[in-house]
Amino acid sequence: MIEGLPAGDGVPGEMLLAGYFVAVPESLNGSSLPRAAGLTTASNCLIDRLPEDGCWFGSASETLEACLALPVPAGARLYALLVPSEHVDGFTADILAAGTYEPVLLAHLDRRIGGPVREVAEGGRELGWEVLGYDDGLLHSWLCNNLYEDGVRDLGVATDDDRGLLPDREAAVRVAAWANARGDTKPVTWFPAALVEWDTPIEGRTGPAAIEAPVRRAAQPWWRRIF
Template identity: 70%
Template sequence: MTPQVRYGAGMIEGLPSDVDMPGEMLLAGYFVAVPERLAVSGLPRTQRLASASDCLIDRFPNDGCWFGTAQEALAACLPLQLPVEARLYALLVPSEHVGGFVADIRAAGTDEPVLLAHLDGPGAGEAAREVAEDGHKLGWEVLGYDYGLLHTWLCNGLYEEGRLHLGVDTDERGLLPDRQAALRVAAWANARGDTKPVTWFPGALIEWDTPIESGLGPVTTVTPAPPARQPWWGRIL
């Protein structure tokens, strides 16, 4: 039986409302991952790196695995023995930056039914209205799609140069503080010729604090209630 998600009645918090945000935020998809400890030269030193990329953290059931709903993501984890740190995440992308992401997916010819359905399908944009409640925005990152893998700017040798030339830095999760910082990094990375051949784009990362149910033990869950007030996507415009 597919599990349902228990997350209470709070809305997604912290999405920026004090910056220019044309268009809307589109849900790329859900994934399950374990925050990673980083202590590598040239990368931010952190105990809890979070990323939608496939480069620096462990994702479950495997790298590159996207889910269309939170319920599907949690159901896929039921047979697994997940670390207690595993969490559910969602990636949101500003609509005006979706084009390059989708173009790279189509150029690669890889199988990405979830990403394409959410970002370029007939109902693109609708899925974002169904994001489960009680998630909170961790921060922003800069990503690029390359033949089945989603890369982060951090693993392309850009972190130290970005700090030096752009004056940007990451937080304790390895994430940028706001959309404007992510936009600057993405534009700067796209203007270079020494990164992976991808279209870099900004994305907001959402996390749910609830531990993931897995083979370690059962958890009784209920379906989240629909939003009862102005939706979060209306508050970021």
């Protein structure tokens, strides 16, 4: 379990699990963007997701099982997105207003549905923070909305060179509040969120399981031993 995940519901400061996804970090060095050797984000705009953009899963095992039949790049990893409880309402309100189909996100985050508060699977590590906004089925990042240079200038924030992530919750909260006060971004409610990563490579058709046993699926994948 990641430290800080909730034992209850709705207490300010708690972190709620939004969902799991698989992504492939990519180098970033564009105009008006930070340098990042392996940009990592839950946004649909900046890196590749598996099996497709916008695909969320309710559990780590379900996520990894969905990748078994896919060609999986070596850099693909399992991630979880965590959202502070006091910032969940704006996120879910945008999902409901869009009328898009997000059963995983709503089941985890919308307390009116009455689903259980889920713990994050063991073995992950928190990478850092980002600022996101939901728009008609997509998660946008503050980085893809031409806000980075202004944020550095106006707020003095900085992202790390490895992942392009903000260092802590305080910085992400400040960026989200600042972005929400502007009128020149996507029409979304910006919110801070933390990313958790599992280091073990994803097993897929071209991944570790396929290399070790090309004829048949591994009898006991690593994720079944952990989860």
